[in-house]
Amino acid sequence: MVDPEARDPDPSETAALLALRSLHLFEHDIRAAISDVVGGLRLIERSRLAPEARVQIDRVQAAADTLAGLVDDALMTVAGEAVIGRAEGLMRLGDWLAALNGRWSGRATEAGTAFVVERRGELPGHLNLSPVTLDRIAGNLVSNALRHAGAGGVRLVVEGQPGAGLILSVRDDGPGYPRAVLDRMARGGAYPARGGGGALAPGGGLGLRIAAELTREIGGTLVLENPDGGGALARLTLPEALLRYGPETLPEPGAQPDLGGLSILLAEDNLTNQTILRRVLGGMGAEIVLVGDGVAALEAVEARAFDIALIDIEMPRLSGLEVMQAVRARGDARAALPMVALTAYVLRDNREAIYAAGADGIIGKPIASAAEFGRAILRYAGRPAGLPEPEDVLGRGAGDPALGQKMDAARFEALLAVAGPDRAELLTRLISDLGGVLAALDGALEAGDLPEIRAQTHILIAVSGAVGADRLYRLAEVLNIAAKRRRLGDLAALYAPCRADLEDLIAYVADRAARPDPD
Known part of the structure; x- marks a missing residue:
């Protein structure tokens, strides 16, 4: 019997599905190649380079970091995993500005002009925003300005004042924006999509359209104008909800945690990654035993005790999954060794397989920040880096100010x-x-x-940190640490306040889902 609703597959749809499947199959190879590029650039001794070469390397490094983030988001989307709402954590404004300057100053020099970053007012220490998103907005504005800049170059002024948001102004001394572009922005910045009927106006191309659309997505505003005296000015305002003032939420840039006294088994077969990780971990004071394949990793575990093992998934002789399964099956004290997968396989199916093999956690390649890498290692090893200890909760209760506020409503709305x-x-x-x-x-x-307590608290740490439930984030950290230390007698008492805050968070989200969005 013929289904009357059936139809032949659309050739274009079939081609698109095949393309997506191919991209998914190449996911690991793409991530691994980018990891080699990013890591290889970090191995270059900049102090030995001429100033001009150093500027270019800094520019390429910044571009490579941005590319890594863009590819990661694209691959997550292809795999059907949401990028919007994914926990990003806080980004340091100072780090981001330094990277932006490194990326564009070299390009400005090549164009015979200059790119200058100027800071004014009281700036927030951190932004609750993906650096990739902000890179795309600011990068398109700066790129457009450099194409039209006169002898005066391009100036990015970053100005902040608590309560008024953060303003990033990009100004050049070129001919200014065409009237059609200014009119379009005045009507809400509705740029036509490519192929959507009508060409983009000169000076108002795809870059400005992307910047305008992303700005709306993050709740900001973007205004273009031709100021008195000539030139063009793009003024991006980030809402107060995305800003973090006050005491530093994260350590200062470059302030790496102390891994002294920590013995680490590093199982990694890639020579570039070996060099990078050995330098990074050694620089934080860790004692490292490096092996290049899975069999050697098991031999190292048999020979001595470690505080933590960092294990690559793709290794010769035995894979990382096989190594973790063998360690967990030992039946002795070393079966409880904290193990973290270092891998470019970060999508859902891969994560489930890694955790099923016995991993305590996953750190994706490439390593974006040495300091964050070090803090993650301390957390997985059960050594909190400046975080409350179980004794703090048991002795002083969940109301201890060190655990932070219960709910940051502004961060949730952002x-x-x-x-x-x-x-x-x-x-x-x-x-x-x-x-x-x-x-x-x-x-x-x-x-x-x-193991299940550790796995679930890892999920809770990521989600609660993203939505602004700071106290729950800390309580989950403390419960995770107690489970790693096998403090069985304390788990119930530590879980009680964590569970109460988790129930309250579920009720908070459900209440917000039942309410209409504010105008």
Whole structure:
């Protein structure tokens, strides 16, 4: 019987599906290649280079970091995993400005002009925003300005004042924006999509359209004008909800954690990655035993005790998954060795396989920040880097100010603003994910299942940090640390305040999902 609704497959749809499947198959190779590029650039001794070469290397490094973020987002999207709403954590404004300057100053020099960054007013220490998103907005504005800059070059002024947002102004001394572009922005910046009927106006091309659309997605504003005296000015305002003033939430740039006294087994077969990781870990004071394949990794575990093992997934003789499975099956004290996968395989199916093999966590390649890398190692090894200890919660309770505020409503609303039209789906997913964590933790605590407690608290740490539940984030960290240390007698007391805050967060998200969005 013929289905009357059936139709022959559209050749264009079939081609698109095949292309997506091919891209998914090449996902690991793409990530691994980018990891080699980013890592290889970091191995260059800049002090030995001439000033001109150093500027170019800094520019390429900044561009490579941006490319790594863009590719990561693209591959996540192809795999059907949401990018919007994914926990990004806080970005340091100073680090981002330094990277932006490194990327564009060399290009300006090549064009016979200059790029200058100027800071004014009281600037926030951090932004609750993806650096890739901000790179795309600012990069398109700066790129457009450099194409039309006169002898005066391009100036980026970053100005902040608590309560008024953060303003990034890009100005050049060129001929100014065409009237059609200014009129379009005045009407809300609705640039036509390519192929959507009508060519883009000169000076108002794809870059400005991308900047305008991304600005709307993060809840900001973008204004273009031709100021008195000539030139062009683009003024980007980031909303207060994305800014973090006050005491530094994260250590200062370059302030790396102390890994002294920590013995680390590093199993990695790639020579570039070996060199990078050995330098990074050694610079933080760790004692490192380096092996190049899975069999050697198991031999090292047999020979001595380690505080933590960092294991690449793709290795000769035995894969990283096989190594972790063998360690967990030992049946002795070393079976509890904290193990973290170092891998370019970061999508959902890969993560599930890695955790099923016995991993305590996953650190994706390339390593974006040595300091964040070090802090992650301390956390997985059960050594908190400046975080509250279990004794703090047991002795002083969940009201200890060191645990932070219960809920940052502004950060939560900023997350919804970034999600844009997908905010309803994000809220539904949050309720489902948090409810799943609650049920899994209840079962794990009752059964004394330490690996499951560690796995679920890792999820809770990521989600609570993204949505602004700072106290829950810290309580989950403390519970995770206690589970790593096998403090079975303390788990119930530590879980009680964590569970209460988790229930409150689920209720908070459900209430927000039931309310209409503010105008």
